Amino acid sequence: MxxxxxxxxxxxxxxxxxxxxxxxxxxxxxxxxxxxxxxxxxxxSSASTKLIHGGLRYLENYEFSLVRKALIEREILLRSAPHIMHPLRFVMPHDKGQRPAWMIRAGLFLYDHLAKRELLPGSRGINLRTHTAGSPLKEEFSKGFVYSDGWVNDxxxxxxxxxxxxxxxxxxxxxxxxxxxxxxxxxxxxxxxxxxxxxxxxxxxxxxxxxxxxxxxxxxxxxxxxxxKKLRLIKGSHIVVRKLFDHPYAYIFQHPDGRIVFAIPYEQDFTLIGTTDIDYHGDTDRVSIDASEISYLCELSNHYFRQAISPSDVVWSYSGVRPLVEDVGDDDNEKASAVxxxxxxxxxxxxxxxxxxxxxxxxxxxxxxxxxxxxxxxxxxxxxxxxxxxAILPGGNIYGARTNNKAVLEFDEYVHELQQEYAWLPAALVERYARAYGTRIKLLLENRANIADMGEEIASGLYAAEVEYLKQYEWATSTEDILWRRTKLGLHLAHGSESRRKLHHWLDELTKQ
The missing domain is CATH 3.50.50.60 (FAD/NAD(P)-binding domain)
Structure with missing residues (x-):
């Protein structure tokens, strides 16, 4: 035994x-x-909105301590893993019926100053008629605000x-x-x-x-x-559509019901839209978006963007259940967004x-x-x-063994250096490796000096060398692990494609070795 x-x-x-x-x-x-x-x-943990943020909307519930804690963590995390996180600017169009502009400015001022900022610029008002981020929006949105938070590969x-x-x-x-x-x-x-x-x-x-x-x-x-304590399970769902804009800004929209929805540039070719907040009582092992959530997110997107979307435009969706903590005896009728x-x-x-x-x-x-x-x-x-x-997370030690601002602010320069060092690989592939693995790219590409050394291209942009690395060092054992959690290559492959079957076969063969 x-x-x-x-x-x-x-x-x-x-x-x-x-x-x-x-x-x-x-x-x-x-x-x-x-x-x-x-x-x-x-x-x-893989079904989030992919944000490292203080939680601007939590100010509405007077959760100043939580927001301050999250804002402090935002910069600590950005420094710890600059390869999988980066600063992101958010545009908030001012919609009629929302709080007056002066009140939003006051909230953003508080958001800017609740914790020390070194990496992220502060908020300001913008003219959407002239700002780059205004062009995809409908004509009625002329004024807005821009502020900072961060993006993460969750x-x-x-x-x-x-x-x-x-x-x-x-x-x-x-x-x-x-x-x-x-x-x-x-x-x-x-x-x-x-x-x-x-x-x-x-x-x-x-x-x-x-x-x-x-x-x-x-x-x-x-x-x-x-x-x-008790857990209140809240389902949050997201949809992904072909990109609705071609600039680096994200958007934050407030629905008349008070809920917040983000529209974020995603995986070069897509826009990520979410999230919903719905009480969930089903099987936590089988969580999926429903038709009403898809319609809700499409309708909210269509309220703001010139380019209308419908459920048929959704190329991928995902849902997760967030466990929100309450004391026994708390009011179950409280809105999910307020918990x-x-x-x-x-x-x-x-x-x-x-x-x-x-x-x-x-x-x-x-x-x-x-x-x-x-x-x-x-x-x-x-x-x-x-x-x-x-402390730096694996792969984040780009400019030294301890955290520093340079790795965050000059990450694009690091990508350029890698593209020169590995000029025998396509530049776009080196960038993807850099943003997924950071300095561990050297472990992935160890003893490889030309494209032939990468082994078979199992799917577009997915070589045998990466599959072997993910299995050996990152506990990947299935096509889902690789295509949706270790990478997002699944977005770029057709369902049921030969590439998926080939990857499944490759993993089976690696397991037998």
Whole structure:
């Protein structure tokens, strides 16, 4: 019989919170095992609006502390991974019926000054009749505002945290569910089961429940614990259409019902539009957009853009369930958009400790992880202290081993340098590699000096060398992993194409080796 794995911490959940905590804890010298029942970032953490932002609309709910925390994190994160994140300017057209312009200016002034800014320019008013971002909008929108936030490749952010954790000794087990736990006075005994139906026994001193939308059910059904908190599951859906504008700005639109929708340049050729906010009571493993959500997003887009879209123009859509935390007894009739996006850490020390993570958002994941490990470190007499605020995520060490502004502000120059160094590859491919892998491009292209060394081109722009890298270093095992989470090449390939079949065959062959 296989000996059990022994560790300080067993983390259940391979989304952004679980991966972030694994990275922080492993970096402090704690032994970590993380299990995820599916692929890393396969649910909520890859279904975001792809933004690193303070949450401008949260000011309406007077959540100044959350906004300030997120604004501080915004710049920390941009420095930590300049390859998968970048600054983004947002245009807010002023629509009749909205708050008066002076009130919006006041809110943007507050947004600019709640936290220190070094990387991002402040807000200002603009004339949409003359500004570049005004040309795709309908004639009736003549005035607007522009402000700054950031864009992130959300799924890759999870992957980089998992890589960082693994490099510091964490054991990352994907497609491995935690099916049972037994609590003792001083340890947890857990049974994990992988896709091959093999069982893995783990003994851990502490259990962390970072199961996202499943956190409450895992705590209740598997751990048999209570927290005094409940999760309100909110479905957020997005649509992708052929690009509606050809400039680098994004848009933020406010619907008359108070909800916010973004329109963001996406993957060179597309526009990403979202999100919705709908209470969800269905199967959290099978979340998808419905026709009413598609119509809602199309109608809102058509309210602003000259180029009308319809459901038939949607080339891709995705949905995720966001677990928003509420206290037991809170009003379930409160609008979904008004429920806090902040997080709560619930620690139960009645026997072997269990820490449950409720809520959270991508922008604050690092701070959440830091606070979580600060909370549990004394139980291990661990005095390492917080360390991630100035640490670089894998591939982000473009201009040194610690965070700096240069890597953010001069990333395009870095891309140009790589295109010269790897002139034997198409320039567009080198740019994609740079924005996905950063300095790890050297690991991907190690011992390769010409296009023949890249192996077969399995799909347009997808060479065998990249597939081998993703399988070896990034836990990719399926076409979905590669085409939709590690890359977004799936957007550029027809469904059911020969390329997908060829990729599936390639992965099967790699598995047999």
């Amino acid at each position: 296989q000996q059990p794995l022994h560790c300080d911490i067993l983390i259940v959940g391979g989304g952004i919170n679980g991966a972030g905590i694994a990275r922080d804890a492993a970096g402090r010298g704690l032994s970590v095992v993380l299990c995820e029942k599916d692929d890393l970032a396969s649910h909520t 799924a890759r952010l999870v992957i980089l945290n998992a890589i960082a954790a693994a490099e510091q000794g964490a054991r990352i087990l994907t497609r491995t569910a935690c099916v049972a736990v037994t609590r003792h006075a001083d340890k947890w005994q857990a049974t994990l089961r992988n896709r091959d139906n093999e069982e893995i026994q783990v003994e851990a001193k502490l259990l962390i429940n970072a199961a996202g939308p499943w956190a409450a059910s895992f705590l209740h059904d598997t751990v048999h614990g209570r927290s005094g 806090t996006r902040d997080y709560k850490l619930a620690l139960d020390t009645d026997a072997a400790p269990v820490l449950t993570i409720f809520g959270g958002k991508i922008t604050t994941f690092r701070k959440l992880a830091e606070e979580a490990v600060d909370l549990i470190a004394p139980m291990f007499d661990n005095r390492h202290g917080a360390w991630t605020a100035k």
